[in-house]
Amino acid sequence: MALSKRLYEKLKHVWFQTHQHPFVKGLGNGDLPAEAFIRYMKQDYVFLIDYSRLFALGAIKAKDLETMSTFAKLLNDTLHGEMDLHRQYAKRFGITNEQLEATKPAPINLAYTRYMLNVAHTGSLAELVSSLLPCMWSYWEIGKMLKEQYPGSEEHALYGEWIAMYASEEFGSLASWLIRLLDHLAEGISERELSVLEEHFITTSRFEYMFWDMVYQGGDWPV
Numbered sequence: 688m689a690l691s692k693r694l695y696e697k698l699k700h701v702w703f704q705t706h707q708h709p710f711v712k713g714l715g716n717g718d719l720p721a722e723a724f725i726r727y728m729k730q731d732y733v734f735l736i737d738y739s740r741l742f743a744l745g746a747i748k749a750k751d752l753e754t755m756s757t758f759a760k761l762l763n764d765t766l767h768g769e770m771d772l773h774r775q776y777a778k779r780f781g782i783t784n785e786q787l788e789a790t791k792p793a794p795i796n797l798a799y800t801r802y803m804l805n806v807a808h809t810g811s812l813a814e815l816v817s818s819l820l821p822c823m824w825s826y827w828e829i830g831k832m833l834k835e836q837y838p839g840s841e842e843h844a845l846y847g848e849w850i851a852m853y854a855s856e857e858f859g860s861l862a863s864w865l866i867r868l869l870d871h872l873a874e875g876i877s878e879r880e881l882s883v884l885e886e887h888f889i890t891t892s893r894f895e896y897m898f899w900d901m902v903y904q905g906g907d908w909p910v
């Protein structure tokens with residue numbers, strides 16, 4: 688069985704709970720309070736800065752030019768495509784790019800990005816990919832789920848553009864590329880090595896859930 692299939696089966700319950708989270712559902716039915724979305728935008732903006740570094744490290748660790756080029760595209764698309772969505776939203780709320788960039792990461796945000804950066808710096812390319820894959824894959828799943836289960840949600844005045852971006856074919860094709868890359872890198876490796884990849888994937892899938900919950904609840908430093 689391809690590793691991605693095995694991981695998907697194992698993590699279905701975590702992803703299901705993520706899809707049921709009030710933040711995620713609120714994006715679909717439009718009930719999400721704007722202040723929770725603003726909190727998300729700010730936290731996610733600084734998340735994406737570190738997340739972009741993972742693609743740069745992927746380009747460094749790539750063994751062939753095609754893989755290197757796709758990581759470079761992911762780096763570029765994140766900095767100039769995905770983060771532009773956040774900048775556009777921020778503008779609508781009267782938040783400047785400087786304010787966005789100056790956001791202090793909340794504890795779960797910091798733990799999440801430090802975890803992935805540590806894996807990316809110290810581990811193999813397969814480890815790097817297994818730790819960052821839940822980000823892209825779960826957002827793609829959420830985008831598709833919202834589009835399907837909340838018809839017309841893509842037209843919502845506030846959350847529509849967010850849904851349209853993550854449900855888009857372009858985002859989906861890059862997520863699929865990462866899934867295929869992980870399956871390819873995992874071919875023929877030992878069960879012990881597979882369990883390390885699985886552990887990264889489980890950890891960051893949990894962090895994805897916790898990130899939604901953090902921005903829904905507030906989730907800032909207690910002292």
Ligand SMILES: Cc1ncc(CO)c(N)n1
Pocket residue numbers: 731734735769821822823826895898
């Ligand atoms: C926390 C988080 N995970 C994944 C993505 C998708 O890139 C994102 N923007 N933010």
